[in-house]
Amino acid sequence: PKSESKHLLSLRSTTADEDLATRTPLNNLLSQIPLGNETTSTKLLFARRQLPEPSSPLQPSEENWLEPIAWRGVIVALCVLWASNFAAAKLVMAEPGVDSALYALSRFGVAVTSLAPFAIRSVMKAQDSAESNDEPMMDLDTLKEAIVCGAWVAFGYLGQTLGLLTTTASKSCVICSMHCVFVAIIAEIWRVQKISESSVIENDDAAKFDVMQLVPALVAVVGVAIVELKGAGGAPTIGDALSFAQPVGFGMGYLILENIMAKKPEAALPVSAIKLAVVMVASFLMFEASPLLHGGTFSDIAFKLPDFSPILNSPVALGGILYTGLVTTALALWVESIAFVKVPATDASLILTTEPLFAAGCGAIALGETFGTSDYVGASLIVSACALSIFLEKPEAEPVLQ
Structure with a gap:
């Protein structure tokens, strides 16, 4: 119905x-x-x-223009800290009973001791807060890469110490500055390999080795040579050859650190602690082999515990060790790891060539050394190299993961 x-x-x-x-x-x-x-x-x-979508008054490319400059400024600040190491080391090793081996062991020992508790705490805190499906802050691969990075850095320090036995500090500094050339070459090789291995190549020119990327590094090395050598390089020695471990060791350390931070930016603190621990172990081995550095033979090598009394009894030596260990090593390397998340290794290694300029300034203030015309000429070349690298920088450049 x-x-x-x-x-x-x-x-x-x-x-x-x-x-x-x-x-x-x-x-x-x-x-x-x-x-x-x-x-x-x-x-x-x-x-x-x-209602329209809220838009920023700045274009995306303009919003973050200050961040890259700020992080490069952090690298410059690290250069100032590391440059003060030279003056501090001279003051510490001028004290009776303190040689280079004891200084290195004390410096890196203090650095590891101060950084290790915070690194362990950060890893444990990350494990407690992480969910079951999250990746841990420190996995086995990151641990291995951090150890390898520390080994390369220790290799650079070993070459520096052995080289200084028969070469001058100025020549050693110039050779060390060549790490920017080494980093530029290796980074460019890795970039070309990565593009060549990709299935699609959009631009054939991108897969070619760009020699222009080496120009800023070469200009910077010339500037460092003018600052340090001042026309008095002297005849080549075996120490010069040993000093070439610096650009290789430090350069590989920068490249590996950049790759680690690209994958694990939150692991800056534990990675820094692991690096320092490896360098400290190498410093201890160098301390045990110190008789060879002073003209002894293998029969003179015997296991011995380090005697830190010359440092503890000297306010100057103790202050220098605390400063270099806590500030210029532990704190600086931690900040360096964070900065390498934002700054490519090629740019960082180039900025680090300004270290001799700040070292000369610290020497003039703390040790009464002079800062002459050659220093100003070399400084101009180094600063010009840094500016040139900005103009040649490829906007699409990213860390090359190996």
Whole structure:
């Protein structure tokens, strides 16, 4: 009958209305509030459709222009700290009973001791807060890479120490500055390999070795040579050859650190502690082999515990060890790891060539050394090299993961 059909249709309509009101009570309530000729819900919908998306007054490329400059400024600040190492080391090793082996062991021992508790705490805290499906802060691969990075850095320090036995500090510094050339070459080789191994190559020129990327590094090395050698390099020695361990060791350390930080930026603190621990072990081995450094033979080598009394009894030596261990080593290497998340190794190694300039300035202030015309000429070349690298920088450049 028609009455029953109407009744069923009425029930269905009522049920549908109740269901709609139950599912969307807020919309149902707003629809009952009149506002002119339209309901509030219609007004809200119209406003939501018409309001434009909030836009930044700056273009994306302009918003973060300050961040790269700021992080490069951090690298410059690290150069200032590391440059003060030379003056501090001279003051410490001028104290009776303190040689280079004891100084290195004390410096890196203090650095590891101060950084290790914070590194362990950060790893444990990350493990407690991480979910079961999250990757740990320190996995086995990161641990291995950090140890390898520390081994390369220790290799650089070993070459520096052995080289200084028969070469001058100025020549050693110039050879060390060549790490920017080494880093530029290796980074460019890795970049070309990565593009060549990719299945799609959009630009053939991108897969070619760009020699222009080496120009800033070469200009910087010339500037360092003018600052340090001042026309008095002297005849080549075996120490010069040993000093070439510096650009290789330190350069590989920069490249590996960049790759680690690209994959694990949150692991800056434990990676720094592991690096320092490896360098400290190498310093201890060098301390045990110190008789060879002083003209002894292998028969003179015997296991001995280091005697830190010459440092503890000297306020100058103790202050220098605390400064270099805590500030210029532990703190600086931790900040370096963080900075390498933002700054490519090629740029960082180039900026680090300014270290001799700050070393000359620290020497002039602390040790009364002079800062002459050649220093200003070399400084101009180094600064020009840093500026040139900015103009030659490829905007699409990214860390090459190996």
